[in-house]
Amino acid sequence: MPYQLLRFALNKKYPEPCMFPTPERLKPRYDVVIIGGGGHGLACAYYLARDHGIRNVAVLEKSYIGAGGTGRNTAIVRSNYLTPEGVALYDESVRLFQDLSDDLDLNLFYSRRGHFTLAHSDASLRTMRWRAEVNKHLGVDSEVVDRQFIKAKCPEIDLDCGHNAPVMGALYHPPGAIARHDAVAWGYGRAACQRGVEIHQGTTVTGIRTEGDRVTAVETNRGVIETRCVLSAVAGYTPRITSMVGLRTPITVHPLQACVTEPLKPWLNVIMVSASLHIYVSQSSRGELVMGASLDPYEVHSTRSTLDFVEGLAGHLLELFPFLWDVKLLRQWAGLSDMTPDFSPIMGTTRIDGFLIDAGWGTWGFKATPVSGKTMAWTIAHGRDHDLVKPFRLSRFEEFDLVGEKGAASVGH
């Protein structure tokens, strides 16, 4: 029994203080205002305070901490991307994630499981090899494996895949992990608050004031705050915020649905993804199978659930794991994905002085939570884009200098 638990038993009163103590009122002025109290925004606040001594920071969250993509994703962490720029970014994120529970002193249930991306065709096997080669070159553990290897790691799988194209091989990424997604936001939020950051939940940004091309203040439902620096970290809400400063972006917003089954005793130890079958599945520490499939086919800013989604998902899942037919789906939900044309994020400074963006995280935002926080904090502190951020600047589109990551997406599109 770990000694931490003794503390609970020995205290008559529950010994834990409030994780997110926040003053009643907004201050009239902050050095930095972060819009969005999800993982990314809170991580940025934490690293601003910890690494750069910038503590007069407000995180404004219109709902509650982690209400958006942070609490709605399928909690997969990996770095087996396709472009060198992408791999470098996500690899740094995985590194930060591995130490994060200790860093934040909160158990995030960061659990290294091994991540398979199945290939059902020659063409997808080719893409897997491309990813593996780029990954290995950049020091990321990743390789193309054959059917026997997959079967050994996951004996339950049917590699012949029902009536579908049989599995020919897979990209295997041993560091692939899952984590308790909400806890990431809580951990960053708590650690940021401990360092003086204020988190204001229930605070909606209604406007951003600029003079010339410079940010001067943020208008909220609770009053106006002066600031010279605003970071928008609001994922699916990005177009609403960018339109406040007259910025146009390529972001389109599609719902991404996910679901869990009733809890089962552990049997699936790896993360299994098939991009051709549009399915990804892992088993949480609670025993639920956590699953996702494709983006919703059209743009809508609503997190409604559809039947088509689970019908398609169930069919494909049973082709890989036919014995799951009696397992019941318990809950279904959706989040808003801010998609970009090249499947890479949009980060860094913009042509509006003092307005920074951390967006375009589409279906790949959770895994980048630590690195986006850390590099955006650096970018804010130094007034210029961090090296890892540069390739993902908003201006890459008008420069026709995209970072093509579609080949590394797990989610069907």
Next chain:
Amino acid sequence: MKLLRCPINGLRPIQEFYYGGEYRPMPDPDASTDAQWADYVFNRDGAPGVRLEWWYHLASGVWFLAEHDTARDVFLRTFLFEELGQG
């Protein structure tokens, strides 16, 4: 499953349709600056609200336009391209 009204085929399940993105008239390529052209190629009007979208009825190959409230996921009106600008 939602229903969508194809101007030719009537009310059909939305699975029969393909979403063709926001309606964006192409600017004159020769009169556009590089920045204006890149804006047309890449940038989108991603904020929620009522906007004009392209939809395609897969079974019959009919393209048409829809006024879609992307905040509430409600289709207000669908009509053929030829009727654009006729109210």
Next chain:
Amino acid sequence: MSRRLAPQPGEWIDRNRPVTFRFEGRPYSGFAGDTITSALWAAGVRVLGRSFKYHRPRGLYGLDGSDSNAMFETRDVVNIRGDRAPIEEGMDLRAVNTFGGVERDRLRIMNRFGRFTPVGFYYKAFHRPRSLFPFFENQIRRVAGLGTVNSGKALRHTPKDYAFCDVLVIGAGPAGLAAALAAADAGARVLLVDESPRLGGSLTWHGNLDDSRDRLADALRRVEAHQRIQTRTATCVAGLYADGWAALIDRLRLTKLRARAVIVATGVFEQPAVFPHNDLPGVMFAGAAQRLIHHYAVLPAERPVIDTRPEGDSPAAALLKREGINLLAGRFIARARPAGGLAGIRGVELCRVDERGLPRIEQRAEQLACDAVVMSVGWTPNDTLLRMVGTRMEYSAEREQFLPVELPGGVFAAGKVNGLVGLEDRWADGLHAGQAAASALGFGAAPGGSRPAPAGPAINHPYPVSDPDEGKNFVDLDEDLQVKDFRNAIQEGFNSPELLKRYSTVGMGPSQGKHANLMALRVLAKERGEPLAGKQITTARPFSTPVALGHLAGRIFTPYRHTPAHAFHTERGARMMFAGTWLRPEYYEVVGKTREACIQEEALHVRGAVGLIDVGTLGKMELGGPDAVRFLERIYTGRFDNLKVGASRYGVACDESGVVIDDGVVARLGPDRFYVSTTTSGADAIYREWQRWALCWGLKVILNNATAHWGAMNLAGPRARQVLQPLVDISLAAADFPYMGVRECRLDGVPARVLRVGFVGELGYEIHVPAGHALGVWNRLMEAGRAADVRPFGVEAQRLLRLEKGHIIVSQDTDGLTQPFEAGLGWAVKMDKPFFIGQRSLKIHQRRPLKRTLVGFQTDEARPRTMPRENHLIIEGKEMIGRVTSIAYSPTLKRTIGLAYLPPSMTAPDTRFTIRADGGELVPAQVCRIPFYDPAGERQRMTTPEEDAR
């Protein structure tokens, strides 16, 4: 000890049909009509399962299928909800999530460690040192989870069904029955659905059945006789979606229903009284006790007490009292006294209540000996479906419950979900909803008068909680959450409904919080000092009741396409591969030969003799009309207005950002008539986008996606003409039918379009015939070519042959960002045209330095020891400078050749570079000119020996 009662009027069991089954290794019997829970309870079994966290013994609780107390598994089926699942002969059941059986569960020790494991304890421990976490995680994973899935069993396919109706009525209690009758009387086609095996809802068990029996019988008679009412029992509406779309689940299948209007008459869920040990066997809801008696003729307990609001569920209380149950009034249960072990409870300690009815624990009243507590302290609307479709629910202080305040169009609510209690009110509300729904669809008149409104004192206890320091008092039995867990979570800052849910996991268990969420909100409101009144409750998610993946998957359709010549390929031993949605021959297997040998021989045979490949999967577009040529000029990067009738030309298509998305051959059949091939996987999207462009540009062009109308095959090799000439009614002589020509002719009487193409670099005729004739023509060519030794070849040989010619394959030699100048396709891009898609973006690209260029290469060794593969990287020092996109050993050239992206500075022939192959092996190579084979193109242009000989 049997608890079965004498026959009850209207009971659901069939005493003439005994059913035997096993539970935890012991034999039991019940009757047809029993659920697992009722049969076990009748047999005197008290402990049906163990709780999730503390492994406390649990018994019958809600008997409504939602709680996790009665969850079982067999060898093949996991997480069976015993409250609803009927017993089946020979079932061999055990409780889920025990370690050593439900009676001797080794983890029952967890109950003693509650102080060590408060809410969210796992976030605070086990992560330091990091190296130990995997150990703890494994332990946690082992104890988490409910049932054990059997991974050895085969897939059971279930069908799916579709249904349609005007009005869907969900719930066949009094409100639902009235609504169905009213809507049907008005002229609507009604589908009445109930999750119970019989219609009637609470009329079959609740309150004074002597009063309701006649009404029920009359209603059932009318429903049954009604032409326009269909009923489905034992059917759950698991999901309700936009536009009247509903997921109906029964034992056999998922039925997808389209209803024009929906009436939700789903009643209520009972809410627990919270006091220490309120989870032990014997503590149950009043509804469960009544259903036990009336449906299954089972005595709930020997000496129960009923805990109810005096003015609350008085019919239930009266009825149960008649069954010999002590009624509590003006007092509250301070705590139950555990009997220890498996025996449940042995009594309760009571306390007084204040003027608002809230318990005052410090004011002790008497103790009562009992073996059960029957709870009736309030309800919450079963509003899951209502909230799923976007109904706004608001807390009413007056009624102490959530009530619907705004319904979406086409959705109606009736009965108890509207907070109505009295039977007459509920019936009237049902009639009103039925008429309203029907009239909204144009059937009958709108209902006169107004809906009945909830009246009388609130039947819901505002805060039925006894929260002393000692003893576990549960709010969420699924997740083993007590009041103090919520207090602690709130203290830690999880002080909004969503944060509280996410931190405490309330409502995340099998019941999805049906008995717990309201209580959690009440605790939150009390701790925060904010009243619940006026608060809204969030959207609900599917499903209302969990649904098996097999039901959702159905039969699993995975459509794929055969080309017309498919039968030939399979007979000839082709290894088939998926190409998009098509199956194509990868190569033809020859016994005793390796895959590579087969492919190389096929390729050599094309070079040396003649081969036939099925290219029927290519997209085939027909274009007509006066603007057809202008259209093609705008679609493709090349020039087509100067293409002569009877000629064809290679075309490259870009998207608006200038990225290569497709290629194909454009053939001009007439001045205004074109036949265009596209890539296999691109065909549908290409056609779709062409239609849109044609519309936008207002061009007079007719487009026809003729992909499936035509079969196609490519006869290639020096002897191609010799094989084909006898079969066609045109001259194939080079002068009459030159390279890149196209002819319409008859082939053995069949109308055909023949293109002289050179993808594989030999004399070749791509023959297109109507799909129905394609297999015949194929066989005819094989037969006619016997003397010339024509042999079929597959996709792999074609890939090799085209590589020898340096022809790219879009999406293999290009990626999602490749523009034509990088891919060596600049020759096919006419930037001086007025317009083509992607041109403006390519102008921007042209002003920027190229980042990479596709070149041909060969390896130094003819056959490197470690053969590089496609997408192996080109390395210089520590840098990735390029990538191989295609590579193969060419048996014709006797060397290994390929295509690769390299920096533009390295594209000069003979430039040396290094490929990193498997295992880090470095393979030296050098840039070559392409085509590798027949650079002058003489062979495909045709001055073959046969031609010369003629």
